[in-house]
Every structure is written in structure tokens, then in C-alpha cells.
Amino acid sequence: MRARSAWAGVRRLGWCMADKVLFEFLHTEMVAELWAPHPDPGPGGQKRSLSILESIGFRVGQALGERLPQETLGFREELDVLKFLCKDLWVAVFHKQMDSLRTNHQGTYVLQDNSFPLLVPMASGLQYVEEAPKFLAFTCGLLCGTLSTLGFQSLVTTSVTSLPACKFQVVIRKP
């Protein structure tokens, strides 16, 4: 009996760890596939690849925006929604909370993550700063999609000064 429950415990831990790693591998492959030099490149090039990644993230964000707040009560205001993004959404996708949230109380929010899990395996410092944006496009779309399900039109941009820290700037568009 004890052996069976111990085995169940190990399996449960195994599933949790596997989720995180699987997502990171899938994300890396998505970016690599969209940036691989093609013998017959379609129109648009890199910008199109960025927008494809963003739209994939957007659809995932829309679904998460429906599933994650299911048990919680209604959000009372914009700041509550942003706090939900920083805590619940980030924990669900990246298994950690956002490190800081700043706002000017007029619709612009800056979310800062000091060790973004998708950038951590790449470098620590100034190397690869130019490559970072394509690894953040999916996450921008994710934030945009979740906000859109919760009722806010937004524009999300990123800025990276030194890996693995990055900032997401969210501007909520007034209707």
C-alpha cells in the first residue's frame, strides 16, 4: 500500500516536471522552425514569423483566460486583472510569479520578470540580446489573448536589456 502511494507520488512529480520541460522544448522548436532558412521563403519574412508566433500565443491566451479564472469571483477593476496575469497566469505557464508590476494608473503597465524561464537557458548578461525578441513573441501574444478574453484590448511590447531579465509593456486601449 505504501509502495503504491509512493510510486503515485513520484509519478505526480514526474508529470509536473515533464509539463514545464515539454513546453520549453516545444517553444524552442516553434521559434527554430519559423526562423529556419527556407529554400522557398514566403512573403513577409521575419515579421510574418513574429506575427505567427504572436497569434499562436494569442489563441492560447484566449483559452487560458477562460480556464484559469473559472473558480475565482469577478474582477472588479483593471488592476485586478493585471495582478491576475502576474500571479495566476505566470504561475500556471511558467511556474513562478512575475517579479514586479508598475503602472502609471492611466492604462500603461510594465511587468518585469528578472529571470524569464524561456530566456534562462540562453545566456546571462548581454550576449544574444538581439535574438531575444523572437523568443518573447509567443508570450506577448499570450498576454494579449488573456486580456482580450477578460475584456481588454491591449498592445504588448517587450524590451530586453540583459538576459534573462525582460520587461513586458502592456498598454490597455480605451474603447
Added chain:
Amino acid sequence: MAQIAVIAKENYPLYIRSTPMENELKFHYMVHTSLDVVDEKISAMGKALVDQRELYLGLLYPTEDYKVYGYVTNSKVKFVMVVDSSNTALRDNEIRSMFRKLHNSYTDVMCNPFYNPGDRIQSRAFDNMVTSMMIQVC
């Protein structure tokens, strides 16, 4: 007699099912008028100082033949249920659990990658769940 409707946040129907099939237009009209009451309750929720931010809206309004119940999700998608007034066996927590099942099924539909958010719901799993709920109510 019953009807279940799922309405998008822009107030157009994503899914309407009613039994019996005749008089469907009357049910559509009832759901449409109940949207006003839902909107009123949602805006009252936003302004109230009470920490009442529940998703279940309760009995929206009773007419002499029917009772209309409402539920709103965090993404402002509304579920409206119309049941026969003569069906007094239905208790409040049964209605609540039916709305919760609806919410779970709607979330499953949303997570389906083949579903485009904003389209009419055509999922067979959702249909089966609604059919089983209608059997329970009628």
C-alpha cells in the same frame, strides 16, 4: 419545458437550445429581454461596495409561466436558463450546479483548438451535456 442559451460578451447568441421545438421565437425573445436584466446586475456588481462578485446571478425575473436564471463568467459570457414555473421541484443549488456544468463545458469548448472564439458552438460534447441537463429539468 426549458431553454438554455449561451450569449457572447458582445450580446449575440453563441448557442440556443429549447425544448419543445415549437414557440422557439418566444424563447429567443425572452432571452433577449433578459439580457437587459443581466446587464443591470453586472453594472450593479461593479459599483456595489459589498464584496458580492458572484458569478451566479440568480433568478432574473419571474413571469407567470416561466422563471429565468442567469450566470455570467469572468469573460462576460452569459448563460441564461428558462424553466417552466410549474417545475417547483428545482432548487437553487441544482440550478447553480447546472450553471457550473455549463461553465465547465463552455471552457472545454474554448480550449478546443479547432474552435474559433466568437463562432457558434457546434461541439457534440456540449450538445450532449445540454441534452442531459434538459432531460433533468423537464
